Structure formats: C-alpha cells, structure tokens
Amino acid sequence: MTITVTPRHPALGAEVRGIDMHRSLDAETVKAVRDAWTRHLVLVFPDQQISDQEHVAFTRHFGEPEIFHQTSLSLRSDRVREIFLVSNVDEAGRLMRPSEPSQKQLSSSRQWHTDSSYRPIPSVGSLLHGIEISRTGGITQFINMYMVYDDLPESLRRHVEGRRARHDFGMLHRITGAPPPSAEEQTAMPPVWHPLVRRHPVSGRKSLYISSIYNDAIEGLNEDAAGRLIEELTAFSAQPKYMYRHVWEPHDVLMWDNRCTVHAVTPHDPDERRVMHRTTIVGNEPVIAA
Ligand code: OGA
Ligand code: MN
Numbered sequence: 489m490t491i492t493v494t495p496r497h498p499a500l501g502a503e504v505r506g507i508d509m510h511r512s513l514d515a516e517t518v519k520a521v522r523d524a525w526t527r528h529l530v531l532v533f534p535d536q537q538i539s540d541q542e543h544v545a546f547t548r549h550f551g552e553p554e555i556f557h558q559t560s561l562s563l564r565s566d567r568v569r570e571i572f573l574v575s576n577v578d579e580a581g582r583l584m585r586p587s588e589p590s591q592k593q594l595s596s597s598r599q600w601h602t603d604s605s606y607r608p609i610p611s612v613g614s615l616l617h618g619i620e621i622s623r624t625g626g627i628t629q630f631i632n633m634y635m636v637y638d639d640l641p642e643s644l645r646r647h648v649e650g651r652r653a654r655h656d657f658g659m660l661h662r663i664t665g666a667p668p669p670s671a672e673e674q675t676a677m678p679p680v681w682h683p684l685v686r687r688h689p690v691s692g693r694k695s696l697y698i699s700s701i702y703n704d705a706i707e708g709l710n711e712d713a714a715g716r717l718i719e720e721l722t723a724f725s726a727q728p729k730y731m732y733r734h735v736w737e738p739h740d741v742l743m744w745d746n747r748c749t750v751h752a753v754t755p756h757d758p759d760e761r762r763v764m765h766r767t768t769i770v771g772n773e774p775v776i777a778a
Contacts, residue, residue: 489506489508489514490506490520491504491505491506492506493528493531496532496732497732500528500530500630500631500632500730500732500749501528501529501531501532501630501732501734502524502527502528502530502531502532503533503534504524504532504533508536509536510542512549513549518549518550522550525613526690526745529630529745529748530734530744530745531742531743532734532740532741532742533740533741533742534740535740536617536739536741538617540565540567540765543571543615543617546741547767550612550613551770552770553570553767553768554767554768554770555569556768557676557677558657558669560667560670561589561666561667562578562590566579570767571766572765572766572767572768573764573765573766574597574616574764574765575763576761577761577762577763583759585758586758589666592665593664593666596660596663596666597752597753598754598755599701599752600699600701600722600726600750600751600752601699601701601751602699602746602751603746603768604746604768604771605655605682605697605699605702606655606657606659606679606680606699606702607677607771609770609771609773609775610655610682610746610747610775611768611769611771612746612770613743613747613768613769614744614766614768615743615766615767615769616628616741616765617765618738618739618740619764620738620762621736621737621738621762621764622736622760622762623760624757624760625754625755625756625757626736626754626755626762627733627734627736627754628734628736628742628751628752628753629732629733629752629753630731630732631730631731631749631751632731632732633695633696633697633750634691634693634694634695634748635729635730636696636725636730637694637696640724641724644721644724647709647717648684648685649685651684651706651707651708652681652682652683652684652706652707653681653684653697653698653705653706654679654680654681654706655679655681655699655703656679656680657673657677657702658674658677658679659703660701660702662704663701682697682775683775683776684696684697684698684706685777686775686776687777688747688776689773691748694778695747695748696721698718698721698722698750700718700722706718747775
C-alpha cells in the first residue's frame with residue numbers, strides 16, 4: 489500500500505489516505521505510518537468502518553494494547569477488553585446522564601491531559617474511533633508539546649527544568665466527584681513521579697510533560713504553588729498556534745502520540761449520543777528525563 493499524508497494544521501495533525509483497517513498492513517506501510525506519526529504527532533484516518541476486533545488488530549501493528557485497570561465504572565468494554573469506552577451510551581445502548589459515575593469521571597477529558605500518565609510506564613499513544621459523533625461539540629483538541637517546550641518563557645522554564653511532577657489516578661475522583669478508586673485499584677496504581685521535561689525516544693526531541701487531570705504535586709513546591717504552576721503551564725500550552733482541533737466525521741480513527749502531545753475534548757449537548765472507542769498502546773520504557 490502507498491499512503492498519502494496531508495497536514496491539517498502547521499503545528500500537528502495530518503490526514504492519512506490509502507489505509508484500509510479491515511486488512512493487515514505490510515511492514516513497509518507500518519513504517520510509513522510510523523514515520524508520518526513521528527512527524528505529525530496526530531494522524532487522522534478517515535472512513536474506517538471497523539469492528540472493535542479490527543481496531544485492536546490495527547493497534548497491534550504499533551504495540552500491545554493496554555487493558556484499563558479500573559473495572560468498577562464500566563469504562564472498559566465487557567465485549568473486547570482492550571477497548572476503553574469514551575461514550576455517553578452504555579453497551580446496552582442506553583444514553584447515560586452526566587450525573588452518572590462513569591460520565592463524571594469521563595468529564596475529566598475536557599481538561600488537558602495525556603492518557604495513562606499515572607502509570608509508571610505511561611502509554612505510547614492512543615487510537616480513537618468515532619462511531620457516533622457529536623455535532624454540537626465533542627471536538628477533540630491536541631497540542632504540540634515540543635513547540636510549547638521550545639517556546640516556554642524563561643519565567644516558566646526555570647520552574648520545570650530538572651523537576652518532576654506527580655501523576656495520580658486518584659485525582660480524577662477529586663476533580664470530578666466520580667467515586668474514588670477501590671482499595672485494589674488504588675494499590676494497582678499508586679502515584680508516580682515523571683520529569684516535567686522529557687525526551688522522546690524516537691524523535692529525540694524535548695517536550696513539556698504535564699497532564700493536568702492527574703498532576704497533584706511538583707517537587708520542591710507546596711500544593712498551592714504546584715497547582716498554580718500546572719495551571720500556568722496549561723494556559724501557555726493552550727494557544728491556537730500549537731493546537732489542532734479535530735471536528736469528527738463518523739468513522740474517523742485518530743492516532744495520537746501521548747509522549748509529546750496533550751488533548752482535551754470540548755463539551756457537547758448531553759442529550760446527543762456520542763460513541764467513541766479507544767485503544768491505548770502500552771508504554772515500552774520509562775519516561776526519559778531531559
Ligand atoms: C480520550 C479522551 C477525547 C474525546 O479518548 O483519551 O480524552 O474526544 N477523549 O472524547
Ligand atoms: Mn484522553
């Protein structure tokens with residue numbers, strides 16, 4: 489297969505044509521996709537009417553799919569356990585209300601974050617399949633954190649160089665009012681420390697590594713100062729010049745790099761169904777400090 493890659497924004501994001509996710513990719517095509525991914529950070533594959541099994545099979549070209557550790561909120565599919573449900577419709581087809589626990593927890597994805605940063609070895613990337621998309625919002629926005637790092641003003645840079653931030657899965661409950669993780673889930677995912685400036689293992693470039701929905705502490709700062717710094721870094725990051733905003737069409741598949749981007753989704757009318765299935769690629773090495 490030959491693919492064509494067309495940028496969607498100068499900072500990041502490119503559309504990829506010439507892939508059919510119903511079929512397995514040959515090694516050369518996998519390499520072409522990997523190269524495009526390294527360069528553009530977020531890839532959009534339009535018109536992929538795939539099953540969950542095909543979604544998982546495509547993901548495996550790039551690594552092992554993560555199995556979400558939390559089972560209490562039914563965010564992990566009962567049918568295909570590698571699928572994480574980013575939906576307001578349950579697997580029986582029922583529209584859920586924003587007040588339901590799973591929906592409260594998912595509301596955290598409206599704030600800037602990178603997936604699975606609460607793991608000792610965070611995820612490499614995620615693939616999100618839009619099955620029923622929103623027309624009233626639900627725009628998924630991505631930021632190029634290489635550019636953010638390169639442009640950081642000295643006043644912020646001096647606070648992040650050589651420092652680590654803590655990432656805690658338990659933060660989701662504290663910021664959204666979703667139920668706290670069970671004792672078992674807590675034990676499975678204790679808080680972890682990662683450098684605020686990281687080096688990408690493939691591109692070799694440095695980026696700012698924050699994940700505002702999980703960051704609850706920064707080395708050498710008290711709680712208030714840490715919270716303020718994360719807020720300031722997030723605000724500096726969220727500038728249109730660093731951002732690609734993805735307006736969904738049905739059966740788009742997006743593949744993003746969790747090592748050098750953050751993302752956040754815009755709100756939508758809760759009476760509208762939104763069904764999105766995600767796979768998450770397991771990390772293969774600890775975050776490299778830079
Ligand atoms: C995700 C997420 C984005 C969206 O799938 O990781 O943060 O568009 N959601 O809902
Ligand atoms: Mn996410």
